[in-house]
Amino acid sequence: MSRRLLVACAAAALILGPLAWFWQASLLPGTQSAMAMGYPDYGGGPGGMADHRMLHGSDPEQASSVPDLVADPDRPADVSVTLTARWGQLTLPSGRTVKGYSLNGTTPGPVIHATEGQLIQVRLVNESVPDGVTLHWHGVDVPNAADGVAGVTQDAVGIGESYTYRFVAEQVGTFWYHSHQISHQQVRRGLLGALVIQPRKSGTTASGDVDTVALVHQYTGRRTVNGYEDDVRVAVQPARRARVRVINTENGELAAWVTGAPFRVLALDGSDLTGPTPVRDTAVLVTAGGRADLEVTMPADGSPVRVQLGGGPDVVLESTSYAAPATSRPSAVLDLLRYGSPAPLGFDPDAPDRRFRYDIGRRPGFLNGKPGMWWSINGHLFPDVPMFVVAEGDVVRMRISNHSGDAHPMHLHGHHAVVLARNGLPASGSPWWVDSLNVRNGETYDVAFLADNPGIWMDHCHNLPHATAGLVAHLMYQGVRTPFELGDTADNEPE
Amino acid sequence: MRTVYRVLAYAVAIEVVVQAMAVVWAMAGLGKWIDDGGVADKALFESEDNPFPEVAGFMIHGVNGMMIIPLIALVLLVVSFFARVPGGVKWAGLVLLLVVVQATLGLAGHAVPGIGGLHGLNALLLFATALHTARRSSLGTAPAAATAPRAAELSGQA
Numbered sequence: 001m002s003r004r005l006l007v008a009c010a011a012a013a014l015i016l017g018p019l020a021w022f023w024q025a026s027l028l029p030g031t032q033s034a035m036a037m038g039y040p041d042y043g044g045g046p047g048g049m050a051d052h053r054m055l056h057g058s059d060p061e062q063a064s065s066v067p068d069l070v071a072d073p074d075r076p077a078d079v080s081v082t083l084t085a086r087w088g089q090l091t092l093p094s095g096r097t098v099k100g101y102s103l104n105g106t107t108p109g110p111v112i113h114a115t116e117g118q119l120i121q122v123r124l125v126n127e128s129v130p131d132g133v134t135l136h137w138h139g140v141d142v143p144n145a146a147d148g149v150a151g152v153t154q155d156a157v158g159i160g161e162s163y164t165y166r167f168v169a170e171q172v173g174t175f176w177y178h179s180h181q182i183s184h185q186q187v188r189r190g191l192l193g194a195l196v197i198q199p200r201k202s203g204t205t206a207s208g209d210v211d212t213v214a215l216v217h218q219y220t221g222r223r224t225v226n227g228y229e230d231d232v233r234v235a236v237q238p239a240r241r242a243r244v245r246v247i248n249t250e251n252g253e254l255a256a257w258v259t260g261a262p263f264r265v266l267a268l269d270g271s272d273l274t275g276p277t278p279v280r281d282t283a284v285l286v287t288a289g290g291r292a293d294l295e296v297t298m299p300a301d302g303s304p305v306r307v308q309l310g311g312g313p314d315v316v317l318e319s320t321s322y323a324a325p326a327t328s329r330p331s332a333v334l335d336l337l338r339y340g341s342p343a344p345l346g347f348d349p350d351a352p353d354r355r356f357r358y359d360i361g362r363r364p365g366f367l368n369g370k371p372g373m374w375w376s377i378n379g380h381l382f383p384d385v386p387m388f389v390v391a392e393g394d395v396v397r398m399r400i401s402n403h404s405g406d407a408h409p410m411h412l413h414g415h416h417a418v419v420l421a422r423n424g425l426p427a428s429g430s431p432w433w434v435d436s437l438n439v440r441n442g443e444t445y446d447v448a449f450l451a452d453n454p455g456i457w458m459d460h461c462h463n464l465p466h467a468t469a470g471l472v473a474h475l476m477y478q479g480v481r482t483p484f485e486l487g488d489t490a491d492n493e494p495e
Numbered sequence: 496m497r498t499v500y501r502v503l504a505y506a507v508a509i510e511v512v513v514q515a516m517a518v519v520w521a522m523a524g525l526g527k528w529i530d531d532g533g534v535a536d537k538a539l540f541e542s543e544d545n546p547f548p549e550v551a552g553f554m555i556h557g558v559n560g561m562m563i564i565p566l567i568a569l570v571l572l573v574v575s576f577f578a579r580v581p582g583g584v585k586w587a588g589l590v591l592l593l594v595v596v597q598a599t600l601g602l603a604g605h606a607v608p609g610i611g612g613l614h615g616l617n618a619l620l621l622f623a624t625a626l627h628t629a630r631r632s633s634l635g636t637a638p639a640a641a642t643a644p645r646a647a648e649l650s651g652q653a
Contacts, residue, residue: 373561
């Protein structure tokens with residue numbers, strides 16, 4: 001072999017060798033437990049070898065298993081629903097036929113209504129969804145076994161199988177449910193629906209007031225509201241109030257604004273705001289996965305009001321002509337950090353037991369063998385992501401920082417977090433409780449929550465294609481183990 | 496090996512053309528869709544759906560630019576070790592460097608649009624460099640060697 005050839009081979013090996021090693025190291029195993037995905041991050045709180053044993057479930061007397069984390073099994077259900085999931089040709093409310101997923105024959109699935117304090121029981125039956133299906137109750141802090149994450153809290157429900165979700169409606173507000181098995185595809189193609197929980201006493205509602213859901217979803221490139229491609233008309237008499245529950249089921253932010261009357265934002269992400277004041281010519285930006293309840297008081301002269309949702313279709317409120325003019329999106333945006341009036345949080349975020357960082361970046365590497373620029377969490381690529389370890393009762397503070405070049409709607413399962421500050425600016429309005437928070441490129445949010453719901457909870461970007469690209473982490477309670485695994489015989493694939 | 500080197504260098508140049516065409520096609524499609532009443536917002540762009548067919552141009556531009564072109568440039572560099580083109584490694588290295596710069600500018604341009612302008616400029620630099628790399632790949636081959644003694648003959652006569 002000539003010396004030149006040897007040098008060439010050496011140079012080639014120097015480049016290709018490390019690349020091949022990184023490629024190999026990035027390949028994901030067929031089956032993986034969430035308990036061993038990445039590295040534990042104790043957030044400055046207690047942790048270490050003893051807890052490491054508990055984390056991996058080798059201390060069975062101390063550890064509780066996810067399937068045991070359920071609502072009272074002896075309590076009878078107050079609201080009982082069966083949702084049958086199907087895949088195939090179906091007709092949207094707009095009349096268009098698409099190939100997609102339906103629940104009880106429709107997409108969006110039926111709106112589930114309940115009253116505060118009731119026990120909701122939903123039996124999910126998979127009639128024809130080939131890849132398996134689950135239901136996740138987005139925004140509801142359910143017991144962990146009802147969280148619906150395939151491979152973490154349950155196995156995906158195969159064809160002919162069923163799974164029953166039970167949880168008490170402790171939170172009052174607007175929520176939605178969707179599949180968390182191959183979610184990026186199943187949510188896109190229609191496996192979703194709304195969940196509305198009303199308060200026990202409807203003290204402030206007068207007769208003639210109207211309450212409507214505005215679930216925004218795109219099917220094959222066409223934007224719909226509640227499945228309709230035309231404006232949704234809701235009859236509301238003059239001087240009466242309408243509550244429009246905007247649900248953003250998409251992967252990116254949606255602007256909502258009202259033309260023809262001032263409006264108030266009553267609730268965000270299923271949590272009421274304190275002291276919301278009327279605003280006009282202002283847009284509310286609804287995070288992907290998030291909800292905003294808008295209240296419109298109809299003009300006394302009977303003129304129509306248009307609740308505009310992104311590029312439409314819109315919700316038009318009136319009772320005679322429904323000829324409500326549209327305006328382009330106002331440039332003014334409602335600053336949720338300063339809207340409403342302050343109120344006690346119920347816990348002290350300045351005395352946290354854990355402090356976590358969730359730094360979102362982007363860097364080149366391999367993800368399951370594919371080369372590219374991938375999202376990173378604290379500098380690590382999936383699956384080497386942090387497992388945020390907490391103990392029940394902990395006050396947890398998290399700093400979410402984004403320097404990845406794109407916005408990320410961050411969603412934490414099982415808990416609500418209060419926004420303390422954005423880019424160092426402290427919150428000064430109503431406590432802003434979120435389960436879905438849009439973190440823009442260059443932004444930093446400080447949030448805090450109480451670890452009051454034991455289990456293993458996903459904490460991920462709800463731009464579902466981003467989640468499939470690895471922007472997923474999870475919260476792990478000490479002493480909780482899960483028998484379920486990603487992959488496995490049920491082919492669990494939550495993203 | 497020399498032919499492989501040349502083909503890969505031309506491939507990079509052709510890919511730059513593909514990239515330019517794809518992204519302008521997508522932008523034109525977006526403009527027409529808006530003219531026809533469409534409204535674009537973040538939710539639309541993150542949906543992975545096709546509200547209009549030209550939106551595929553953005554996806555082609557992204558996948559091509561972040562995965563395929565860097566791969567071609569990397570293979571070009573490795574091939575240059577074996578191709579025995581005078582200065583071939585240096586020029587292949589330059590192509591790879593410009594590809595890396597291009598991808599970096601493209602991603603950074605999302606946050607700072609002015610950098611996107613530089614992405615357009617660097618595209619032309621990369622195109623020219625890739626073309627030059629391909630065309631100079633015939634250096635050091637037999638026809639060139641044949642002209643050298645002839646040139647010497649002529650100069651000998653002068």
